[in-house]
Amino acid sequence: MPPSRRRVETRRRLHEAALAVFAAEGFGRASVEQVCERAGFTRGAFYSNFASLDELFLAMWADRSNTLLEDLRRALEAADTADLTTARDVVELVDAAVGVDDAWYRVTAEFTAHALRTPGLREVVAQREDAIAGTLTPVLVSFLRRVGREVADPRALALALVAVHDGTTVQCLVEPDDPAARRRRLDLFEAVVLAYTTPGGDA
Amino acid sequence: MPPSRRRVETRRRLHEAALAVFAAEGFGRASVEQVCERAGFTRGAFYSNFASLDELFLAMWADRSNTLLEDLRRALEAADTADLTTARDVVELVDAAVGVDDAWYRVTAEFTAHALRTPGLREVVAQREDAIAGTLTPVLVSFLRRVGREVADPRALALALVAVHDGTTVQCLVEPDDPAARRRRLDLFEAVVLAYTTPGGDA
DNA sequence: CGTATTCGATACATTGGTGTATCGAGAGTG
DNA sequence: CACTCTCGATACACCAATGTATCGAATACG
Numbered sequence A, B: 001m002p003p004s005r006r007r008v009e010t011r012r013r014l015h016e017a018a019l020a021v022f023a024a025e026g027f028g029r030a031s032v033e034q035v036c037e038r039a040g041f042t043r044g045a046f047y048s049n050f051a052s053l054d055e056l057f058l059a060m061w062a063d064r065s066n067t068l069l070e071d072l073r074r075a076l077e078a079a080d081t082a083d084l085t086t087a088r089d090v091v092e093l094v095d096a097a098v099g100v101d102d103a104w105y106r107v108t109a110e111f112t113a114h115a116l117r118t119p120g121l122r123e124v125v126a127q128r129e130d131a132i133a134g135t136l137t138p139v140l141v142s143f144l145r146r147v148g149r150e151v152a153d154p155r156a157l158a159l160a161l162v163a164v165h166d167g168t169t170v171q172c173l174v175e176p177d178d179p180a181a182r183r184r185r186l187d188l189f190e191a192v193v194l195a196y197t198t199p200g201g202d203a
Numbered sequence C: 001c002g003t004a005t006t007c008g009a010t011a012c013a014t015t016g017g018t019g020t021a022t023c024g025a026g027a028g029t030g
Numbered sequence D: 001c002a003c004t005c006t007c008g009a010t011a012c013a014c015c016a017a018t019g020t021a022t023c024g025a026a027t028a029c030g
Helices: A003-025 A032-039 A043-049 A053-077 A087-098 A102-116 A119-146 A154-174 A179-195 B003-025 B032-039 B043-049 B053-077 B087-098 B102-116 B119-146 B154-174 B179-195
Strands: A149-151 A197-199 B149-151 B197-199
Touching: A003 A032, A003 A043, A003 A053, A003 A102, A032 A043, A032 A053, A053 A087, A053 A102, A053 A119, A087 A119, A087 A179, A102 A119, A102 A154, A102 B102, A102 B154, A119 A149, A119 A154, A119 B154, A154 A179, A154 B102, A154 B119, A154 B154, A154 B179, A179 A197, A179 B154, A179 B179, B003 B032, B003 B043, B003 B053, B003 B102, B032 B043, B032 B053, B053 B087, B053 B102, B053 B119, B087 B119, B087 B179, B102 B119, B102 B154, B119 B149, B119 B154, B154 B179, B179 B197
Parallel strands: none
Antiparallel strands: A149 A197, B149 B197
16 A cells, blocks of 8 residues: 555544544543544554644544535535425425434534634634535525525525524434424424515526 | 531532633533632542532532523513514513623533433433423513514424524624624524514504 | 531542654565 | 665653542531
8 A cells, every 4th residue: 555545544544533532522521542542543643643633623523524515515406306396395305415413413512612712713613604604505595496485685594594403403412302303493494494585586 | 607608608619610610621621620729629628519520510500500591581571571562672682681601602512512422411401491491481472472473382482592592692602793693693583583473462 | 615527628549641752564666 | 675764553751630538627516
C-alpha cells in the first residue's frame, strides 16, 4: 500500500472511531485513548495525524456534516415527485429523507453548546446552519411550487424548518416509543410550511 | 449558626457554584475540585454533602428547573393583560417573560444530550418537558381566548411552542448580534399560535 | 463545664489521561 | 541491493482528578 494512501485510510478510521466515541462518552469525556483503541491504533498513530482531539473532532464533524448535507440534497433531487400533491406530501418526503440519527444529534447538540462558549467555534456552527438553509431553499421552493404554494421568504422558511427540526428531534428522542411525538412533528412542519406560503403558482 | 442551617447553606453554595462551573466548562469537563474552589470549600465539604458530581448536578438542575418554571408561571399570571389585543401581543408577552439565559441553555442542552444516552435520565428530561407544557397550557389558553383565539389542542400547541423555543434559541445564541434572528423567532411563534388556534371566543 | 457530635479540612494512594521522544518495520527509489 | 523516508508503536515523565481515611474545631447538650 502506498504510504500516502495508508495515511488517508488511517485518518478515515480515526474519524469513524471518533464519532462513535464522542457519541458514546459525550463531547467532554471522550479521550484520545478511547478513540485509538476503537480504531485499532495506538496514540502514536493519533499524534502522527492530528495535533489534538479538538482538531480531530473538528475535521470529522465538518467532513460528516458536508457528507450528510450533500447526501440529503441528492436524495431530494432524485426523489420521485410524481405523486406530490399537497404540502403534507412535501413535508413527509423531506422528513423521510432527513431521517433521525440519534448519535449524530447528540454529538452535534453537545458540540453546539460547546461552540457557544468558545469564541472561534461559534462561527463554525453559524456557517453550518447557513449551509443547511442554503441547500434546502431551492429544492424546497421547487417542491412547494409543484404543489401550488408560493414561498414568500424562502430563507425565513428554511430557518424556521431547521429550528422546528431541531426542537422536535429532542422531543422525539426523549420519548422514543411514542408515535404521537412523530405525528406532532409532522403536523408542526406542515403548519409552518402553510403559514410561510401562499396559494398560487402552477398547481 | 445551628448545624443543620449551616449545612443547608453549604449545599446552596455548592449548587450555585455547580451551575457556574458546568456552564463555563461544559457538562463533561466540570470537576469536583472546580466546583469546590468556586464555592470556597474543599472536597471534604463536598463529599460530606454529596456522593458524586452527578448527584450534585441532578439536585441543582431539578431545583433550578422548578424555580425557573414557577417564576415564569407567577410572572405570567401577574402580567398586565389590559392591552392584550392580538396573538402577536401574547407571543411578545410570553417571550419577554421567558427571556434568554445563555448559561442555562447550554447546561440544559448538554444535560439533555447526556440524558439521551443514559437510561435512568431520559425520563427526568421527559418529565421536565411535560411539566413545562403543563404549566404553560392554562395560562396560554386563557391569554389567547382573551384576544379572541380558541385553542384546538392545547397540549399540541404547548409542545410545539417548546420545540420552537428550543430550536430558535440556538439560532439566536449563535448569531448574538443579529436582530433578525430575534424577529424571525417571534414571527415563527406567532405563525404557530395562529395555526393552532381558530377565531372565536370572547374577543 | 465537660462531653458528644456534626461538618468541613487535610493528606494520601490511586487512576487515567496527555504529550513527547525514540525506535523499528516496511515500502518506495535509484 | 542498499538507502531513505514515512508512519505507527513503545516507553516515559507528568499532571489533574478521584475517593477515602483521618483529624480538628465549633456547637449542641446534659
